[in-house]
Amino acid sequence: MTKRDQLGMTMFLIAEAVFFFLLILACAYFHALPRLYAPWGWILTALLLAGSVSIWRGWRWGAVALDAVFLVGLAGTPFAMLTAVLGLFVLAGVIALAVIPASGRRALSLYWYFFTAVWLVIFGVAGQV
Amino acid sequence: MSAWLCAIDHKRVGILYMLSALLFFLAGGMEAMVMRAQLAAPNLKLVAPEVYNQMFTMHGTTMIFLVAMPVLTGFGVYLVPLMIGANEMALPRLGALSFWLQLFGGVLLYISFASGSAPDAGWFSYAPLSEKPFSGGAGLDYWALALLLITGGSIGSAVNLIVTIATSRAPGMTMRLVPLFVWSTFITSVMIIFALPALAASLVMLLSDRLLHARFFDPAQGGSPLLWQHYFWIFGHPEVYIVVLPAFGMISEIIPVFSRKTIFGYPLMATSSVAIAFLSYGVWAHHMFAVALGRNFLAVFAASSMLIAVPTGMKIFSWIATMWGGAIRFTTAMLFAVAFLLEFTIGGLSGVAFATVPVDWQMTDTYFVVAHIHYVLFGGTVFALFAGAYYWFPKISGRMLDESLGRWNFWLVVIGFNAAFFVQHFLGLLGMRRRVYTYPDLPWFGALNVISTIGAAILAFGILLFCANVLMSLYFGAPAGDDPWNAWTLEWAAASPPPLENFAEIPRVRSRRPLWDLKHPEAPDWTRA
Numbered sequence: 001m002t003k004r005d006q007l008g009m010t011m012f013l014i015a016e017a018v019f020f021f022l023l024i025l026a027c028a029y030f031h032a033l034p035r036l037y038a039p040w041g042w043i044l045t046a047l048l049l050a051g052s053v054s055i056w057r058g059w060r061w062g063a064v065a066l067d068a069v070f071l072v073g074l075a076g077t078p079f080a081m082l083t084a085v086l087g088l089f090v091l092a093g094v095i096a097l098a099v100i101p102a103s104g105r106r107a108l109s110l111y112w113y114f115f116t117a118v119w120l121v122i123f124g125v126a127g128q129v
Numbered sequence: 130m131s132a133w134l135c136a137i138d139h140k141r142v143g144i145l146y147m148l149s150a151l152l153f154f155l156a157g158g159m160e161a162m163v164m165r166a167q168l169a170a171p172n173l174k175l176v177a178p179e180v181y182n183q184m185f186t187m188h189g190t191t192m193i194f195l196v197a198m199p200v201l202t203g204f205g206v207y208l209v210p211l212m213i214g215a216n217e218m219a220l221p222r223l224g225a226l227s228f229w230l231q232l233f234g235g236v237l238l239y240i241s242f243a244s245g246s247a248p249d250a251g252w253f254s255y256a257p258l259s260e261k262p263f264s265g266g267a268g269l270d271y272w273a274l275a276l277l278l279i280t281g282g283s284i285g286s287a288v289n290l291i292v293t294i295a296t297s298r299a300p301g302m303t304m305r306l307v308p309l310f311v312w313s314t315f316i317t318s319v320m321i322i323f324a325l326p327a328l329a330a331s332l333v334m335l336l337s338d339r340l341l342h343a344r345f346f347d348p349a350q351g352g353s354p355l356l357w358q359h360y361f362w363i364f365g366h367p368e369v370y371i372v373v374l375p376a377f378g379m380i381s382e383i384i385p386v387f388s389r390k391t392i393f394g395y396p397l398m399a400t401s402s403v404a405i406a407f408l409s410y411g412v413w414a415h416h417m418f419a420v421a422l423g424r425n426f427l428a429v430f431a432a433s434s435m436l437i438a439v440p441t442g443m444k445i446f447s448w449i450a451t452m453w454g455g456a457i458r459f460t461t462a463m464l465f466a467v468a469f470l471l472e473f474t475i476g477g478l479s480g481v482a483f484a485t486v487p488v489d490w491q492m493t494d495t496y497f498v499v500a501h502i503h504y505v506l507f508g509g510t511v512f513a514l515f516a517g518a519y520y521w522f523p524k525i526s527g528r529m530l531d532e533s534l535g536r537w538n539f540w541l542v543v544i545g546f547n548a549a550f551f552v553q554h555f556l557g558l559l560g561m562r563r564r565v566y567t568y569p570d571l572p573w574f575g576a577l578n579v580i581s582t583i584g585a586a587i588l589a590f591g592i593l594l595f596c597a598n599v600l601m602s603l604y605f606g607a608p609a610g611d612d613p614w615n616a617w618t619l620e621w622a623a624a625s626p627p628p629l630e631n632f633a634e635i636p637r638v639r640s641r642r643p644l645w646d647l648k649h650p651e652a653p654d655w656t657r658a
Contacts, residue, residue, distance in 0.1 A: 004219045004292050011288040011322055019326035022363075026334060026356060030345060081337045 005107035013114045016089070020118050027082050028125060034080030035127040044073050045123055048090075052116045055109045060097060063112070067094050082122055089115055137221040138629060139210050142228050144525065146203025149232050150196045151596070156239070157191035160184045162589060165549070169582040171570035181566035182249035183268070187238070189252025190272065194279050195235040197372040197510055202227075202286045204517060205314040205375060207525065209290060211620035211627060212308045214299025214635045214643075219292040223285050230282030234275040241271035248272035251564060253365060254335070256346030256357040261339050270339060273332045280329045287321035290314055299619065302638040308618045309392065312399045313378030316406045317371050323410070324367035331360040355420060362413035370409045372506065374402055376513030377444055380466050383520050384448050386616045387463035388455030391654075394447045395641060401440035408437040418489040427486050434484035441477055445470060460614075461535030465516035468543055472508025476501055479554070494564070497557025503550045515542065515595070522599070523613045527625045528606030534598040541591030548584025552577045617642035 027033045036044075047070040054063035067090055074087050093111055100108065136142055163184050167175045176184070210218055218224045241247045246266030250259045259269050294315045298307065307315075335357070337343035344350035346357050385392045392398060414422060414430040422430075448470060457463065479501040483489050492498065515538075522530045556577050561568055568574055612621040622644050623631050640646055640654030 004296050007295060008220055008223070008288050008292045011291055012284065015284050015288075015322045015326045018323055019330050022327055022330040022360060023333065026330070026345060026360075029356075030352060032343065032345070079341075081333070081341065081343060085333060 005104065006110070009107040009110045013110060016114065016118075020086075020121075023082060023085065024121065024125065027080075032081070033126050034083045034122065035078055036123065037077070040073070040077065041123050041126070044070055044077075045119065047073065048116045048119050052109075052112050055097075055105075055112045058105075060105065064094055064098050067097075067112075086115065086118060086122060135225075137225045139206050139218045139221065139224060140525075140627060142218075142221075142224050143203045143205075143207025145228055146199045146206060146231075149228075149235065150200035150203060153191050153195035153199075153235055154592075155596075157188050157196060158589060158592060160188040160191065162585060164188065165582040165585040167566060168568070168578050170579065171575050172567055174567070176566070178566040179249065182564070183242075183247040185564055186248045186251050186254075186272075187242075190238065190248070190276075191235075192506070193252060193368070193372070194276060195231075195238070197506065198279075198283060199228075199231055200514060201317070201372060201375040201510075202231075202283070202290075204379070204514075204521070205290055205317075206286065208521065208620055209293060209311055209314055210297065211524075211623055211631055212311050212618050213294065213297060213302060214619050214632065214638065215293060215297035216631050217297075218289055219297050220289045224289045227282040227285030227289065230278050230285065234278030234282065237271060237278065238275035241268050241275075244268075244271065253361055254357075255361075256335070256338075256352075256354040257348065259335060259339075259357075260347055270336065273336050273339075277329060277332050280325045280332070283321055284325050287318035287325075290318040291322070294318075298638075299635045299643075300637045302643075305396075306638055306641050308378075308641070309381035309395070309398055310375070310378035313374045313381070313402055316402045317374045320367050320371050320374075320406050320409070324364045324371065327360050328364040328368075331357060331364070334360075355417075358417050358420065359413070362416045363410070365416065366413045367406070367409040369505065370405055372510050374405065376469075376510045376517075377402065379513045379517040379520075380448060380469055381444075382618065383462050383466045383516050384451050386520075386614050387458045387460060387466070388452045389458075390451055390455040391642065392447065393450035393453075394443075397443055398447055401443045404440040405437060408433060408440070412437055415484055415489070418486050419493045431484050431486050435481060438477060438481050438484075445474060445477075460519065461530070461532055461539055462516045462519035464536070464539045465512050465519065468539070469509065469512040469516060472504055472512055472546070475551075476504025476506075476508050479504065492557055494562060495557035496553040496561045496563055499563050500550050500553035500557060503546075503553075507546060507550070512542075515539075518595075518599075520614065521620075522602070523609030524620055524623075524625050524627070526603055526606070527609055528602050529609050529613060530602045530606060531598050534594060534601075538591055538594045538598060541587055541594060545584050545586070545588030545591050549581050549588055550584070552580050552584075556581075612644070617645045619643050622647065 047066050051063045051066035051070065054066060071087055071090055071094065074083055077083060093108065093115065097105065097108055133141060133145065136145065163176060164181065167173055167181055206218065206224060210216065244267055246268040248254070248268040248271065250264055250269060254269065254272065257263060294307070294311060334343065334345040338345055338347060338352070344352040346352045346354050348354060381392055381398055411433045412430060414426065415434040418427060479497070483492065483501065519530050519535055556574065559571070559573060561574060568578070609625045611623070611625050614621070619638075622636070636643060636647060642654045646653035646655065
């Protein structure tokens with residue numbers, strides 16, 4: 001990964017961190033957090049974590065498959081704006097991972113770690129059913 | 130044509146930004162003229178109230194998001210690699226993507242006119258006015274989606290500029306040696322990274338309310354309209370500096386060259402920009418003084434709002450000190466730079482007045498606010514942009530802008546601008562409300578409004594004259610040569626217009642005036658330090 005790619009991705013993720021912080025804050029304040037079935041939520045968490053491990057080990061298609069399954073699973077949860085927005089970012093990441101050449105994939109790994117962390121925060125603060 | 134559509138070269142992308150901004154500037158200007166025609170006399174009914182609401186909403190949104198931000202980004206994308214001795218932006222494809230996102234956002238916004246329901250809730254679209262029960266058409270949906278696209282494009286271009294400045298500087302060019310325009314672009318880009326996501330979050334919540342029946346901003350269902358105001362102004366006040374700091378950077382390049390002196394207090398200029406950026410995140414609630422926020426809250430934000438005038442004032446004094454004792458050449462670029470100092474100071478001083486809570490209570494939502502914001506954004510940003518256009522047009526096109534037309538352009542803009550907006554201070558003090566399509570025939574209201582409308586017409590003529598000057602000079606302008614102003618920064622070392630690779634050879638930079646060092650090997654700057 002070049003220094004430029006790394007710095008560029010870091011800047012983008014800082015912007016995303018501000019974005020999700022403000023969204024989660026508003027959702028928490030207005031009790032608009034997603035409500036997740038606990039076992040289902042743990043399965044989704046495991047899928048994203050496994051996807052991140054796959055990226056880390058360089059298993060591109062494994063990560064694509066795991067995160068695609070995560071998206072399908074997310075679609076099965078009760079609709080919430082926060083998870084829908086996160087899902088769009090994960091979908092963009094899956095498409096990017098499938099199409100970009102190997103040279104860009106290292107920078108994309110930061111993206112995956114970040115959105116895995118965002119999911120962990122959402123899952124942590126979400127209402128449990 | 131396809132060469133421009135597929136362009137990733139920073140110079141072409143920069144020109145695309147500037148051209149699109151110019152087109153939207155003309156559209157926003159026409160919307161302003163419709164408003165001024167409607168307000169030319171009391172009780173006029175040239176346009177319906179609904180159309181007037183659409184006009185001021187589209188005018189504000191256009192000028193902020195489709196003119197000020199893109200044109201400054203365009204100058205940054207064009208000039209920063211040249212100024213730091215780079216051959217290209219660090220992430221050229223991201224640069225092109227960012228431009229097209231912004232342009233599509235602008236086009237989407239204007240498609241709302243065709244849909245028959247342009248947005249009509251003002252450029253900051255306060256909730257609950259922007260909620261479905263009060264704005265039932267699709268206009269606000271277009272507005273929010275368009276701004277989301279523009280936000281994405283702005284963040285992309287900010288990332289690109291940060292990475293370029295951080296990683297692509299010429300050998301020897303430390304951050305202590307970069308031109309002040311590069312400093313201001315860098316700081317502005319960092320501000321965009323932290324400020325624009327607040328707007329994006331607000332827009333996502335607004336769209337959720339409007340399209341998915343969420344309840345973030347609807348008090349009837351437990352939401353809070355104040356949340357919109359907080360989030361919007363967390364973005365909105367830094368936004369003012371996002372569109373002013375690069376303008377400061379332009380002035381910091383132009384005044385020294387035409388005063389034949391180095392900038393006074395370079396470290397002070399750079400650190401004051403950092404201070405402005407930092408403080409701008411702590412002043413958002415001064416836009417909300419009319420809301421019952423509590424005395425302590427008001428006191429803190431009044432103090433922080435006054436505090437931000439200090440680093441801004443430092444800059445004004447530094448520019449004056451730079452001119453002091455200099456061999457000043459009053460080219461059109463320098464005339465606009467000097468006028469910028471006067472006009473922006475007026476806008477800054479009325480801003481300090483607004484930081485005083487009782488004054489704000491008295492004046493909020495009157496024409497005093499309209500006058501203030503135009504003295505900051507037109508008197509500040511647009512005057513600096515005119516200065517920058519006259520200064521860098523020769524580098525971009527290879528031809529000089531006509532100086533005679535330039536002087537006509539300058540005086541028409543100065544006279545028209547002040548006639549249009551200075552009188553609005555008095556209208557505000559007399560109690561004329563903004564964003565109301567007409568007004569009663571009260572003493573002075575008619576006379577001051579007709580002066581304002583005549584001023585706006587003169588201003589419009591001055592701007593059209595600038596467009597004519599650009600078009601004529603592109604074909605008939607005198608050849609510029611590489612360095613027509615005898616300037617000092619690296620962009621003037623490249624050919625005019627610069628070739629694809631920018632520089633045949635990049636010199637090692639050892640001072641803040643690398644071109645001076647090349648021209649004066651007997652007395653280079655770095656030997657004086």
